[in-house]
Every structure is written in C-alpha cells, then in structure tokens.
Amino acid sequence: MLRPFLISCLLASPVAAQEVEILPGYSDFRQPETRVVRRPISLFEDWMSGFPESGEGAPSLDLSAGFQGDRLVMVLTLGGGGDDSVSAVQRRIEFIQVENLSWAVMAYGFRQKCHRGGSDDWTGKPCP
Numbered sequence: 001m002l003r004p005f006l007i008s009c010l011l012a013s014p015v016a017a018q019e020v021e022i023l024p025g026y027s028d029f030r031q032p033e034t035r036v037v038r039r040p041i042s043l044f045e046d047w048m049s050g051f052p053e054s055g056e057g058a059p060s061l062d063l064s065a066g067f068q069g070d071r072l073v074m075v076l077t078l079g080g081g082g083d084d085s086v087s088a089v090q091r092r093i094e095f096i097q098v099e100n101l102s103w104a105v106m107a108y109g110f111r112q113k114c115h116r117g118g119s120d121d122w123t124g125k126p127c128p
Contacts, residue, residue, distance in 0.1 A: 023092060026109020027124035032093060040065075040095050040103045044076045047091065051078055071096055072103060085127040088113045 020035065022028045032043050044063065051061050060079040065072065072095040079088040089112045095103040113120060114127035 020105050021107040023094075023107050023109035025122065025124055026092065026111045028108075029110040030091075032105050032108055034105070036098060036102050036104045037095075038102055040072060040074055040093070043093055043105075044074065044091070047076055047078070068094075071106060085115055086112050087115050090122065 020031065034043065037043060041063075048061060048063070051059065060077075062077045062079075063074070064077075065074045067073070073092065074095070075090060075092045077088060077090045089110065092107075092109050092111075093105055094107040096106050098104045109124065111122045111124045112127060113122055116128050
C-alpha cells in the first residue's frame with residue numbers, strides 16, 4: 001500500500017509538488033482546483049459566465065492579463081453586483097509556463113472592496 005504512494009511521489013513533477021502561494025493582501029477564498037491548464041482563461045470562465053450583463057448596481061467586468069517577469073498574471077474584477085456590502089471583487093491568478101505549452105498556477109488570491117466601513121481600499125477580509 002505504501003509502495004504506490006512512494007512511486008507516485010517520486011514521479012510527480014516539480015510543479016505539481018509545489019505549494020500554490022496565497023498572494024499578500026488577498027484571501028484564499030475558492031482556490032483553483034486545477035493546478036495545470038492549457039488555457040489560463042479557463043479558470044475565469046465560470047466567474048465570467050455567471051456575471052449579469054445588466055441589473056441593479058451598474059455591473060461591470062474587467063479582465064486583464066500581462067507578464068510580470070516570467071509569470072502570466074490574470075486579474076478579473078467584477079463590480080456593482082447585487083450585494084449591498086461589497087462594491088467589487090477581484091480574483092488574481094499567476095501562472096508560469098511549463099512543458100507541453102501548459103500553464104501552472106503559482107499564486108492566487110481573492111479580495112474585495114466594501115461599501116461599508118469608510119474605506120475604498122481592497123481587502124482580503126470579509127466586508128462588514
């Protein structure tokens with residue numbers, strides 16, 4: 001029973017064995033289940049498809065992507081949803097390219113702007 005476990009550990013790729021970093025100032029809400037993908041945007045598609053095109057609170061959606069050093073950084077910002085305590089949420093995922101033209105998640109995070117509390121800063125903590 002222990003033998004298959006040891007063999008799988010030895011054969012695991014270094015990327016799969018690495019711990020995914022939680023970005024400073026962000027929370028670990030809804031960590032990506034998939035660690036290696038062919039299309040990095042696929043990790044954002046569920047969030048984008050469930051976002052309303054119109055409605056109360058003037059909804060807005062912004063997806064940005066770019067390179068910072070050797071990392072592909074993708075940030076999805078959703079604003080003006082129906083929640084009266086949250087004015088915007090942001091999800092950020094950082095990838096590095098690995099073999100076979102795939103991308104490995106190296107860091108991620110979730111943060112939000114709160115309506116209440118007198119601050120317009122992003123926070124990784126729940127809104128009051």
